[in-house]
Amino acid sequence: MIAGLKDRLKTMANPSRRTLRIVLASLGLLALAWQQIQATRLGYKVEAERKHVQSLQGRIGAMQMELQTSLSPAQLALQARLRLGMQPASPESLRLLGSSGAEPSYDSFLSRLLSRTWRSLTAGLAT
Amino acid sequence: MDTRFRLALAASISLLPLGPVIYRLAQLQVFEHRALENKAVGEFTRNVEEIIPRANLLDRNGKLLAQSIPVWTCFADKRMVPRFEPLAARLAPPLKLSVDELSRRYKSGGRFAVLKRGLSYDESQAVAAAKIEGIGLAAGQDRFYPNGPLARSLLGQVSVDGRGVAGLELVLDSRLTGKARRVKVIRDGSGKAVHKSVERDGVAARPIELTIDRSVQYFAEEALEDTARQFSIKQGMVGVQDPATGEILAMAVYPPNPLKNPLVQDTYEPGSTFKTIAAAAALDENVVGEDDAFFCENGSWEVAEGTVIHDHEPQGTLTLAGIIERSSNIGIAKIAEKLGAARFYRYTRAFGFASKTGISLPGETAGELRPLSDMTRVGLAASSYGYGVAVSALQMLGAYSAIANGGTLYQPTLVKDGRKPARVRRVAEPRTIERLARMLEGVVERGTGAMARIPGYRVAGKTGTARKLDSYTKRYSTTQYNASFVGFLPASNPRWTILVVIEDPKDQYYGAQVAAPVFAKIGRQLLALNGVPPDAPTTLAVALPLAKPPLARPQAPAH
Numbered sequence: 001m002i003a004g005l006k007d008r009l010k011t012m013a014n015p016s017r018r019t020l021r022i023v024l025a026s027l028g029l030l031a032l033a034w035q036q037i038q039a040t041r042l043g044y045k046v047e048a049e050r051k052h053v054q055s056l057q058g059r060i061g062a063m064q065m066e067l068q069t070s071l072s073p074a075q076l077a078l079q080a081r082l083r084l085g086m087q088p089a090s091p092e093s094l095r096l097l098g099s100s101g102a103e104p105s106y107d108s109f110l111s112r113l114l115s116r117t118w119r120s121l122t123a124g125l126a127t
Numbered sequence: 128m129d130t131r132f133r134l135a136l137a138a139s140i141s142l143l144p145l146g147p148v149i150y151r152l153a154q155l156q157v158f159e160h161r162a163l164e165n166k167a168v169g170e171f172t173r174n175v176e177e178i179i180p181r182a183n184l185l186d187r188n189g190k191l192l193a194q195s196i197p198v199w200t201c202f203a204d205k206r207m208v209p210r211f212e213p214l215a216a217r218l219a220p221p222l223k224l225s226v227d228e229l230s231r232r233y234k235s236g237g238r239f240a241v242l243k244r245g246l247s248y249d250e251s252q253a254v255a256a257a258k259i260e261g262i263g264l265a266a267g268q269d270r271f272y273p274n275g276p277l278a279r280s281l282l283g284q285v286s287v288d289g290r291g292v293a294g295l296e297l298v299l300d301s302r303l304t305g306k307a308r309r310v311k312v313i314r315d316g317s318g319k320a321v322h323k324s325v326e327r328d329g330v331a332a333r334p335i336e337l338t339i340d341r342s343v344q345y346f347a348e349e350a351l352e353d354t355a356r357q358f359s360i361k362q363g364m365v366g367v368q369d370p371a372t373g374e375i376l377a378m379a380v381y382p383p384n385p386l387k388n389p390l391v392q393d394t395y396e397p398g399s400t401f402k403t404i405a406a407a408a409a410l411d412e413n414v415v416g417e418d419d420a421f422f423c424e425n426g427s428w429e430v431a432e433g434t435v436i437h438d439h440e441p442q443g444t445l446t447l448a449g450i451i452e453r454s455s456n457i458g459i460a461k462i463a464e465k466l467g468a469a470r471f472y473r474y475t476r477a478f479g480f481a482s483k484t485g486i487s488l489p490g491e492t493a494g495e496l497r498p499l500s501d502m503t504r505v506g507l508a509a510s511s512y513g514y515g516v517a518v519s520a521l522q523m524l525g526a527y528s529a530i531a532n533g534g535t536l537y538q539p540t541l542v543k544d545g546r547k548p549a550r551v552r553r554v555a556e557p558r559t560i561e562r563l564a565r566m567l568e569g570v571v572e573r574g575t576g577a578m579a580r581i582p583g584y585r586v587a588g589k590t591g592t593a594r595k596l597d598s599y600t601k602r603y604s605t606t607q608y609n610a611s612f613v614g615f616l617p618a619s620n621p622r623w624t625i626l627v628v629i630e631d632p633k634d635q636y637y638g639a640q641v642a643a644p645v646f647a648k649i650g651r652q653l654l655a656l657n658g659v660p661p662d663a664p665t666t667l668a669v670a671l672p673l674a675k676p677p678l679a680r681p682q683a684p685a686h
Binding site for chain 1: 190191194196197247248249252271273274275277313315319320321322323341342344345349651652655
């Protein structure tokens, strides 16, 4: 036991090892301080970003409000009447295709003309 | 003197001043350690509850009806700012107010004068950047209604602190309010936040979808406003309901008042729209047949000694259908007499009158029926054509929806939560309802409801006109009326039940003249918007003449 104590005292007395330990301890302390500083700096950064997010959310909210206000029925009706000169449609002014029994014709004038020409041509070929 | 003693004395004298220092240190570090530590932590650390925005209210198609956004209130602490004038010039640009206005606002408050409410985030940051001592910012939220006054009587209102105080905002308050997040904030010496840690998680409330259709609501309000301009009305109400589910599609009120919803909270005497209930009871109980004839006494009948009832126009003999179409008070009174008070009372209750509908709105009235014990001959006659009874507009809407859907009374709903429609009861046999619906179609085709016609479509409904009870004289007024029309369309497959009640219109007062056109206007827009094909196409090309309004006979305004 006494021998072990002596060895330890000898090691402590060794100046190079002692310096190493002091340096290591100092480095540890420095790292701790650096980490604290970084944490604080990051804290400021996070807070700044959070404020930025809040600002953007506020803007999004305001823009959504503006959009919804513009799309409100009263606004749309006003714009349609004043700027586009539109009138509300009455049900009798609507014709629902296919619902009243009379099937609508989807053929345009051009397609009818083409099909008629094609028919006459093919008829000519057949004879 | 011993050297050792002298040394000890010198040391003691030189160390003596350290005594108080050591004592003070011990006091700070040992005895008051806990309190001082708390104080220090309190200065740098704060527990803050972050505001969770109130949830949005949406219409049935997901369109926004109400939204909360964070805002800030700028205030001045007068104890810290005894002289405001020098600061006003610095605050004017970020607050976008004149110096004079700011000074006026500063003078108006108590210790804390509110300089401006509803600041956006950027505006609040501009104020904060000015770093003026005694000027503070309080975070909050503001409720915005992007459609302006649309549906405000239904939506209600929130207080300055963001709690619902009326309408749906009040009823749905707990569902709209989330749970605030608690955050621990560590600040540096200058007050800037260094670190935030969540102490308790918050819960954001989910948006609530209502059964209201924003477009239908707009149609109803627009039609009501036009009528208000035309007839200088005191008050008007329009309700639109889906008869198949009981869902309310629109509730319009004129003049709009966020603190009151008269469709739910007020009662009115319905007049002739109530005749349908008596007719339903008589048909369902097989007391009368559709073609049974009744003599309508040429417009005047002494129902009891000294009590004469009148029709708005003299009628001879009419069938039940004719009584409904021509809105004869005498005819329906005779039918009610044949039916009996007990059965009439039972059916009025079955149709939902004198009971709350259970709609999720505050202050609902149950209305009032003449008690069975008070159903004298005169009382029964008056009740049969809608006098002496107090009903809410919502009850009347529900009753006609029951006729529209084939006889089932549904609980009216305002919130879409995926639940099945709440069926209350079956009010009458399907055959009765079918015959009744046909009679109501006759009202529009041949009777008093001609102004509710929509070319190309089958419309069913009933007009109503009732004198208002003068609250001072306790007698029926001869100048003030309630004009109403209630019906459904398209009659072949009803999709909408619409009720229109106009209180105290000027110049004209019959439901047929004042309320029926509102019904037709809303109905036309609904049909066009939804592209509903005509169910009476033969009338498409026929220009229907508008029916002449019935003769004005103020003595008998129940039609």
